[in-house]
Amino acid sequence: MDRCAQHDKELEVHCDDHQELCCSVCVALNHRLCSSISHLPDLARGFLSTSEFKQLPAAVDKMKSRLDELKNERIKDQGTLYDSYKNIIDDIKALRKEINQILDKLEKKTVKQLDNMIEDLEKSIKDDLETFARMHDQLSTMIEKLKQITGKNKDFGNIESVRKYDSNHLFKARSSSRNKVKRMNDKDTCTILGICELPNGQLVIADYLNSRVKLLNRQYEIIDRLDLPASPQHLCHTTGSEVAVAVNDFSSTSDEIHFLTLTKGKLQNMRKFTTDHQCISIAHNKGQLYVGSGNALYVYAFDGSFVKKIYKDTSFIHTVYSCAVSPDGETIYVANTHASKLITLDTSGQVLSTVEDPDLQDPTGLCVSPSGHVFVCGSRSNTVVQVDQEEKKKLSTVAREADGLCNPRSVCFSEQTSNLIVGNYGDNITVFKLR
Structure with a gap:
C-alpha cells in the first residue's frame, strides 16, 4: 500500500x-x-471481476504492440535518415569531384593558352632580334659598299653610275669556312643541290642523296629537317617563309613540286603539284615558277597550272640543268652543263647571249642575288664565277679549289651578310666571306 x-x-x-x-x-x-x-x-x-479489469491485459498488449510498431518505425526512420545522410555526403563528394575536374580542365586550358602565348611572344621577340641583327648586317654591308663607292666614284650626283657600279661589283673570296651539314641518321653522303635564304636569315638546303631538306640557322647549324618521298633536286624561296622544292624521281616519268613552309621553327610540307616531265631545277619570280626538266624550261603559275614552255634544247641531256631569274623578271639564266655554257634568255625564250670560260667547266649551281649579281658554279673546274649581267661575260672567279671548293653543286648569295654559300658533293657546305 x-x-x-x-x-x-x-x-x-x-x-x-x-x-x-x-x-x-x-x-x-x-x-x-x-x-x-x-x-x-x-x-x-469486486474490482478484479469487473469487465474493465478483465480487458486490461488485452489493452496493455495492444499498447505494447503499438509501442513496438512505433519503435520499429523509428528504427526504420533512423536507417532512412542515415541513408539520406550518406547519399547527401556522396552527392557532395561527387559534386566536389566534378568541380575539381572542371577546375583541373580550366587550369590545364589556361596553362596551355599561357604556354602558347609565351611561345608566340618568345618567337616574336626572337624574330625581332633576328630582324635587328639582319638589319644591322645589312646596314654594315651598305656602309661598306658606300665606302667602296665613294672611293671609286666621287660624283654622287650620277645615281645611275652608282647603281651600275654596285651591280657589277667584283667579288672575291676573303676567307672561307666549312660547315658540316650531315646528321647522324643520314644514310648517304650529303649532296647539296640547292640552297636558298629565308627572310629571317636562315637557310634551307636540298640534300639529294638523303632525300630530305634541312633547315640551318644563321650560324649554319642544322635545326630541323624534313624527309621527302623522293630526291630534292633543287629549291627556291618564293614568298614569306615558303620554299618550293623540285622533287625528282628518276624511276617515274613525272615529278612533283612541293611547297614547304617554316612554322614555329619547323619545316612543314603544305601542298604539291605534279608535272608530266622531270623537275631538276626551279626558280621563282613575281608569282611564277620556272622549272627546268634537264633539256627544257617551263613556266607554271603559283597554283601549279601550266603557263608555257619558253626554251628547249634536246641536243643532249642536262642542257637545262639549272635556272635563275633576274630581279626584274626580264632576264633568265640557264646552265648548260653538257656544253659548259651559261645561256641568257629573254622572257620569250630567245637566246640573248652565252658565256663560256675555262673557269666554268660543267656549270651546275646558279643564283642571282636581289641586287642582280650572277654567280655560277663550275663543278668540274671547282670554281664559282661571277658573270656580268649586262655585258654577259665573266667578271671574276670568286672562289677556287684552293679556297675550299670540291665539286660545287649549288650556290646562294646572302644579301644580308654578303656571304656566298656553296653546296658541295660531300658532308659540308663552304661559306665565303666576300670583299
Whole structure:
C-alpha cells in the first residue's frame, strides 16, 4: 500500500468529493466537511471481476504492440535518415569531384593558352632580334659598299653610275669556312643541290642523296629537317617563309613540286603539284615558277597550272640543268652543263647571249642575288664565277679549289651578310666571306 508523503501513513480512504486518496490524518485535517469518503478496501472489493479489469491485459498488449510498431518505425526512420545522410555526403563528394575536374580542365586550358602565348611572344621577340641583327648586317654591308663607292666614284650626283657600279661589283673570296651539314641518321653522303635564304636569315638546303631538306640557322647549324618521298633536286624561296622544292624521281616519268613552309621553327610540307616531265631545277619570280626538266624550261603559275614552255634544247641531256631569274623578271639564266655554257634568255625564250670560260667547266649551281649579281658554279673546274649581267661575260672567279671548293653543286648569295654559300658533293657546305 502506498503511503502519504506528508504524514507517512498508509493511503486507506478515497474522498469522492475531491477525487483523491488520503490517509487517516489527511481525512481528519482536510476532509472533515466532505460528504463522501470511502474506505479503499471497500472500493476495491469486486474490482478484479469487473469487465474493465478483465480487458486490461488485452489493452496493455495492444499498447505494447503499438509501442513496438512505433519503435520499429523509428528504427526504420533512423536507417532512412542515415541513408539520406550518406547519399547527401556522396552527392557532395561527387559534386566536389566534378568541380575539381572542371577546375583541373580550366587550369590545364589556361596553362596551355599561357604556354602558347609565351611561345608566340618568345618567337616574336626572337624574330625581332633576328630582324635587328639582319638589319644591322645589312646596314654594315651598305656602309661598306658606300665606302667602296665613294672611293671609286666621287660624283654622287650620277645615281645611275652608282647603281651600275654596285651591280657589277667584283667579288672575291676573303676567307672561307666549312660547315658540316650531315646528321647522324643520314644514310648517304650529303649532296647539296640547292640552297636558298629565308627572310629571317636562315637557310634551307636540298640534300639529294638523303632525300630530305634541312633547315640551318644563321650560324649554319642544322635545326630541323624534313624527309621527302623522293630526291630534292633543287629549291627556291618564293614568298614569306615558303620554299618550293623540285622533287625528282628518276624511276617515274613525272615529278612533283612541293611547297614547304617554316612554322614555329619547323619545316612543314603544305601542298604539291605534279608535272608530266622531270623537275631538276626551279626558280621563282613575281608569282611564277620556272622549272627546268634537264633539256627544257617551263613556266607554271603559283597554283601549279601550266603557263608555257619558253626554251628547249634536246641536243643532249642536262642542257637545262639549272635556272635563275633576274630581279626584274626580264632576264633568265640557264646552265648548260653538257656544253659548259651559261645561256641568257629573254622572257620569250630567245637566246640573248652565252658565256663560256675555262673557269666554268660543267656549270651546275646558279643564283642571282636581289641586287642582280650572277654567280655560277663550275663543278668540274671547282670554281664559282661571277658573270656580268649586262655585258654577259665573266667578271671574276670568286672562289677556287684552293679556297675550299670540291665539286660545287649549288650556290646562294646572302644579301644580308654578303656571304656566298656553296653546296658541295660531300658532308659540308663552304661559306665565303666576300670583299
